[in-house]
Amino acid sequence: MFCRKLPKYLVTLARSYHRTGSKQSLQASIAKVPDNLVKALAGIVGDKNVSTAMAVREQHGRDESYHDCAPPEVVAFAESVEHVSEVLKLCNDAEVPLIPFGSGTGLEGGVNAIRGGVCLDVSKMTNIISVHPEDFDCTVECGVTRNTLNNYLRDTGLWFPIDPGADASLCGMCATSASGTNAVRYGTMRENVMNLEVVLADGRVINTAGKDRRTKKTSAGYNLTNLFVGSEGTLGIITKATLRLHGIPEDTISAVCNFQDVQSAVDTTVQVLQCGIQIARIEFLDEVSVDACNKYSKLDMKVAPSLFLEFTGSPNSLKDQTQLVGDLVKMNNGSDFRWASDIEERNHLWKARHDILYACMALRPGCKPYSTDVCVPISNLPEVIVRSKEEIQKAGVVGPIVGHVGDGNFHVFFPVDQSNPEEVKVVSEVARKMAVLALEFNGTCTGEHGIGMGKRKLLEQEIGEDGLDVMRQIKATFDPKGILNPGKVFF
Ligand SMILES: Cc1cc2c(cc1C)N(C[C@H](O)[C@H](O)[C@H](O)COP(=O)(O)OP(=O)(O)OC[C@H]1O[C@@H](n3cnc4c(N)ncnc43)[C@H](O)[C@@H]1O)c1[nH]c(=O)[nH]c(=O)c1N2
Ligand SMILES: CC(=O)C(=O)O
Ligand SMILES: [Mn+2]
Numbered sequence: 001m002f003c004r005k006l007p008k009y010l011v012t013l014a015r016s017y018h019r020t021g022s023k024q025s026l027q028a029s030i031a032k033v034p035d036n037l038v039k040a041l042a043g044i045v046g047d048k049n050v051s052t053a054m055a056v057r058e059q060h061g062r063d064e065s066y067h068d069c070a071p072p073e074v075v076a077f078a079e080s081v082e083h084v085s086e087v088l089k090l091c092n093d094a095e096v097p098l099i100p101f102g103s104g105t106g107l108e109g110g111v112n113a114i115r116g117g118v119c120l121d122v123s124k125m126t127n128i129i130s131v132h133p134e135d136f137d138c139t140v141e142c143g144v145t146r147n148t149l150n151n152y153l154r155d156t157g158l159w160f161p162i163d164p165g166a167d168a169s170l171c172g173m174c175a176t177s178a179s180g181t182n183a184v185r186y187g188t189m190r191e192n193v194m195n196l197e198v199v200l201a202d203g204r205v206i207n208t209a210g211k212d213r214r215t216k217k218t219s220a221g222y223n224l225t226n227l228f229v230g231s232e233g234t235l236g237i238i239t240k241a242t243l244r245l246h247g248i249p250e251d252t253i254s255a256v257c258n259f260q261d262v263q264s265a266v267d268t269t270v271q272v273l274q275c276g277i278q279i280a281r282i283e284f285l286d287e288v289s290v291d292a293c294n295k296y297s298k299l300d301m302k303v304a305p306s307l308f309l310e311f312t313g314s315p316n317s318l319k320d321q322t323q324l325v326g327d328l329v330k331m332n333n334g335s336d337f338r339w340a341s342d343i344e345e346r347n348h349l350w351k352a353r354h355d356i357l358y359a360c361m362a363l364r365p366g367c368k369p370y371s372t373d374v375c376v377p378i379s380n381l382p383e384v385i386v387r388s389k390e391e392i393q394k395a396g397v398v399g400p401i402v403g404h405v406g407d408g409n410f411h412v413f414f415p416v417d418q419s420n421p422e423e424v425k426v427v428s429e430v431a432r433k434m435a436v437l438a439l440e441f442n443g444t445c446t447g448e449h450g451i452g453m454g455k456r457k458l459l460e461q462e463i464g465e466d467g468l469d470v471m472r473q474i475k476a477t478f479d480p481k482g483i484l485n486p487g488k489v490f491f
Helices: 008-020 023-028 035-045 054-060 081-094 146-156 170-176 224-228 262-274 287-297 315-331 343-354 356-362 378-395 421-440 456-478
Strands: 074-077 098-101 118-121 128-132 137-141 193-199 205-207 237-244 251-258 281-285 306-313 338-340 368-371 401-404 409-416
Touching: 035 074, 035 081, 054 074, 054 118, 081 098, 081 118, 081 193, 081 237, 128 146, 137 146, 137 170, 146 170, 170 193, 170 237, 193 224, 251 315, 251 343, 262 281, 262 306, 262 315, 262 378, 281 287, 281 343, 287 343, 287 356, 287 401, 306 315, 306 343, 338 343, 343 356, 356 368, 356 409, 368 421, 378 401, 378 409, 378 421, 409 421, 421 456
Parallel strands: 074 118, 098 118
Antiparallel strands: 128 137, 137 237, 193 205, 193 237, 251 306, 251 338, 281 306, 281 401, 368 409, 401 409
């Protein structure tokens, strides 16, 4: 079993916990960040960039998920890689937890300061450092968001297609290995990051593929870039990312169609992929999420299991793709396509899709999203979705299903009343069963939202005790004092 010397703040924490055994005392025993450390932080980033105000701490102690807010003791705003490096050295020497904060749109409690400490907000680092249109790449600082980058690129004919619905920071997206509706065509962050500048726990700055390297492929040693993609702030702070860009397609058309049941919609998706059609987007919504979407985004879709589709390419290719997919939809007794061809209609449709999380919460005002995020091999998807829906119905809870089904990935956004522990228990049990089902069907408990706080138990089930031990050893190599986002990914 993995074992190492515990950092000071954890020793205090563990002692207090073992003395009284209660969660309350565990929280109460979180070490205070000493005043001299707050002063030293201000000495690095400037007075205006350090805050101990409760409103700022609360804003930084939670993301968009249902996890309870856990405010850090201090929030520091970095404006440069030098700031990040100096802050890390300081926290590492003092053995104080440090939690990186991108834009706080995560869905697994990744930024919650569950062991106190310093939150390092990198959203002020917003330089777009370089764009190489001829090489299809760009390099950005960590605070640049995906919409800012795409607005900047508008006149180049290029774009960065990875699109979690939220306008997340690009390095936050690296940290969670984000994807979204375009992954079926362009892959996830993993396939689209070429190099990262990372500040390690002791303040050293590395470039995961070597300084200024920006090649489409490399066989040079271990893949450090992909080690940091999905590391959720537990191995280092990503301060720059070199990303792959793509040409904006010549033509685009979107459509919606509906089906008599969930199985037919998902079967259609599997067949589209098996026919090798290069679909740009294929998103599933069950009847509960269609209803939520109609109400929230003022659409008038038939309340039935549906697919949102997008086709891109030349006019001829669009004709072929839409014909073939239309035939498959008919074969599965689906409806005719309802087209969204002009840009305004298309934008409205995809905005509605991206707002589904909020649409689902609006079904039960005052509730927070308890989200699942399983992913399975595409051929297992129909059975896993149908069985998940049965679990939701058996439990008698509101559980809209939404899926990036082209990747075998889907979510349930349970609107949960946090003040009702019985309800939280029922929902978390359905979510656990869904994850276990996905694992039984060769899948993963998270396709894109990450482990954060919510999936820590499931990680061991997914990769096994030895696999988890290796992950802990990697963590100890990069962060021997355990200061980086402690309590995330592992307990
Ligand atoms: C409405 C809506 C819709 C979606 C989503 C959210 C919301 C609110 N998401 C989830 C979310 O947008 C996604 O996880 C982003 O990658 C989070 O980026 P932030 O910048 O907000 O990171 P945020 O600040 O929330 O941090 C997330 C994690 O990364 C760490 N981190 C942040 N910046 C870092 C840095 N520079 N270096 C190291 N660690 C860092 C944090 O410590 C934390 O552990 C999503 N996701 C998805 O994949 N597909 C989807 O379809 C959607 N859809
Ligand atoms: C929230 C999320 O992951 C989605 O809407 O797909
Ligand atoms: Mn998603």
